[in-house]
Amino acid sequence: MATTQTLPQVDQSHKTVLEPIATPSRLLFGPGPSNADPKVLQALARSPIGHLDPLYLELMGEVQELLRYTWQTDNRFTLPMSGTGSAAMEATLANTVEPGDTVLVAVNGYFGNRLADMAARYRANVQLIEKPWGEAFSLAELEAALSEHRPAILALVHAETSTGVCQPMDGVGDLCHKHDCLLLLDTVTSLGAVPVFLDQWKVDLSYSCSQKGLSCPPGLGPFTMGPRAEEKLVARSSKVPNWYLDVSLLNQYWGSDRVYHHTAPVNMNFGMREALRLLADEGLENAWDRHRCNAEVLWAGLESLGLELHVPEALRLPTLTTVCIPNGVDGNAFRLHLLNEHGIEIGGGLGSLAGKIWRIGLMGYNSTPKNVELLLNLFESELPRFRENVAVAA
């Protein structure tokens, strides 16, 4: 054809000849992603349908209703954000923070700092209460900080994936009502795996992700907003300063109007529907019990191997166990050995815990007695070689 002759020559320098993708089979016992349920992977592989197809619109309603069940909330603004957990995290702040609002962030790990960073980008007056990584906040500490700072929002991390601490929630919601502030709770590593009673706890804003307790690959960030947070959104004097995450726009698609906002990642939502369907089929209480029972066997087994756990039992997260790396052991070398020789991923430490702990995740589909046994057997047989600092043949 005549036109092709007028095109410049195609630059071939970045063209790479590849084989079709082949991924190794790994067991993901790190801080996430965890392995997806094979049934979820089948759902993801279905042919996409239109994001305004009546069948898809019905599926959206099913996902929303199952998210409400999973969070134990009646919030009408409950939907999966397109993006990972951090997108939903950012949405909670983007929709409610107005410049100058005081946001009090309780920081006892990596994700508290991320919340503080995000809130500051929406021009909040960010105040922090801090605790060492591995501890939780008491009601008295939260109350003192609420009295001192009089925030519009208190942000807390329920399940700190960087430390393995589960923040006790009894009484926190009442404190926030008493001090007339919204309660924002990160439930990324608890949703579907650790008891969460969003409405009973009087939580106004929460978010999670698809790839930890929900047995789905990364890609969606469940988001929910209660009536008090909705009021703050409606009363804004300026537009939500983030178009993509603006819940008032998103609700025109997820609510009854069904107006196009952005093309929904339909296959991710197929996967989410299947993941939530499987969870409801098991029953939330049973899933919580399963995570707790398997974690308790893991804890006892690690301790019987002489390993020390970083968090006292009363505060331990069933989904993520932090293990102190014994003196003289190269934690990174052990982790790489498990990955390269056994196809098993565990996590290292973040921030102030880097080089000091391993992080073992047993989340969603991966929380099984068989996986606990596998992990304990590996720690028993492989760790001694690292304790003695013997070089491991590759």
Ligand SMILES: *Cc1c(COP(=O)(O)O)cnc(C)c1O
């Ligand atoms: C993983 C995680 C996030 C961030 O989620 P992404 O899916 O990585 O964006 C936020 N908070 C906590 C507690 C997490 O564990």
